[in-house]
Amino acid sequence: DKGTYPHYMLKEMDEQPAVVRRITQKYENEAGQLTIDPAIQQAIQEADRLYIIAAGTSYHAGLIGKQYFEKLAKIPVEVHIASEFGYNMPLLSKKPLFIFISQSGETADSRQVLVKVKELGYQALTMTNAPGSTLSREADYTLLLHAGPEIAVASTKAYVAQVAVLAITAYVVADQPEIELKKELGIAANAIQSIIDRKEEFAKLAESFLATTRNAFFIGRGMDYYVSMEGALKLKEISYIQAEGFAGGELKHGTIALIEDGTPVIALATQKEVALNLRGNVKEVVARGANPCIISMEGMEEANDAITIPHVHPLLSPLAAVVPVQLISYYAALQRGCDVDKPRNLAKSVTVE
Numbered sequence: 001d002k003g004t005y006p007h008y009m010l011k012e013m014d015e016q017p018a019v020v021r022r023i024t025q026k027y028e029n030e031a032g033q034l035t036i037d038p039a040i041q042q043a044i045q046e047a048d049r050l051y052i053i054a055a056g057t058s059y060h061a062g063l064i065g066k067q068y069f070e071k072l073a074k075i076p077v078e079v080h081i082a083s084e085f086g087y088n089m090p091l092l093s094k095k096p097l098f099i100f101i102s103q104s105g106e107t108a109d110s111r112q113v114l115v116k117v118k119e120l121g122y123q124a125l126t127m128t129n130a131p132g133s134t135l136s137r138e139a140d141y142t143l144l145l146h147a148g149p150e151i152a153v154a155s156t157k158a159y160v161a162q163v164a165v166l167a168i169t170a171y172v173v174a175d176q177p178e179i180e181l182k183k184e185l186g187i188a189a190n191a192i193q194s195i196i197d198r199k200e201e202f203a204k205l206a207e208s209f210l211a212t213t214r215n216a217f218f219i220g221r222g223m224d225y226y227v228s229m230e231g232a233l234k235l236k237e238i239s240y241i242q243a244e245g246f247a248g249g250e251l252k253h254g255t256i257a258l259i260e261d262g263t264p265v266i267a268l269a270t271q272k273e274v275a276l277n278l279r280g281n282v283k284e285v286v287a288r289g290a291n292p293c294i295i296s297m298e299g300m301e302e303a304n305d306a307i308t309i310p311h312v313h314p315l316l317s318p319l320a321a322v323v324p325v326q327l328i329s330y331y332a333a334l335q336r337g338c339d340v341d342k343p344r345n346l347a348k349s350v351t352v353e
């Protein structure tokens with residue numbers, strides 16, 4: 001039930017702070033420490049490499065998960081698009097563990113990989129929002145996303161839940177994680193709330209940047225690159241604006257040819273060590289006529305930034321940085337008269353390969 005909300009997507013974006021808090025509670029032991037099922041912890045720790053398999057938005061969450069496992073827990077990770085993995089299988093390590101990330105737990109592309117890796121005798125863990133789903137039943141282990149039902153076709157709160165559960169999992173399996181994760185997740189939840197409370201700003205931004213454009217670019221470096229890919233997917237699937245998410249440094253290697261007078265470029269600048277380079281990339285596109293919209297983070301903002309989000313831990317910045325791009329996409333779709341919750345040609349769970 002969407003209650004008083006005009007769209008499920010808006011309701012589900014609004015639920016995101018509560019989702020992060022709920023996950024923190026669900027993954028807490030009596031002593032208040034973050035924890036996961038010890039059998040899963042052991043399976044991950046015994047693996048010499050993790051293979052994350054997912055599609056769409058869940059794949060974008062997986063790219064962030066790789067950073068968590070590698071940076072916090074020092075476990076090497078490969079992230080693969082489910083539909084490609086079956087016939088482009090990489091050489092596997094000696095003791096792989098497969099992690100399937102799937103909101104619905106029913107995505108056929110992911111399931112065919114799961115069937116294959118089970119045939120090969122490997123262990124699999126499913127991260128899903130749907131207990132009892134096919135991917136959950138057929139894997140050895142399940143970690144739940146606790147996002148609550150997601151009805152809008154465009155995934156929002158499930159993505160935030162995936163990123164949060166990936167962070168918790170990597171943190172728990174890490175030897176000496178260099179982050180106070182529980183505290184930082186609380187800060188991130190508050191940051192999401194304060195962004196959501198500024199909805200009108202995003203409605204106005206969408207109106208001034210995206211009302212009539214045919215295309216748009218999202219750029220970022222590091223963690224922001226992955227959020228750029230997610231921002232582009234969100235925008236195209238519900239507003240039908242052709243959008244691409246790019247690594248800030250990569251645009252000039254070809255794609256910058258597409259920048260014309262007024263082309264919207266949404267630039268995410270939440271990562272301190274690359275902020276200068278990213279701002280350099282913004283100058284490059286502005287010099288070719290682009291209409292920039294910089295989303296920065298408190299502590300590194302500059303005068304003309306369109307949006308500054310509250311400070312969160314750099315590893316958790318995707319949790320906060322994704323929210324402005326979700327909201328901008330939502331309002332762009334709305335203003336362009338699109339069916340936000342049920343975009344054309346799409347189904348909530350994709351059960352064909």
Ligand code: F6R
Pocket residue numbers: 055056057058059101102103104105106107110153154155156233234237348349350
């Ligand atoms: C985009 C979106 C899709 C799904 C993808 C995987 O907003 O919802 O890209 O993320 O179809 O679905 P799940 O996570 O259910 O496997």
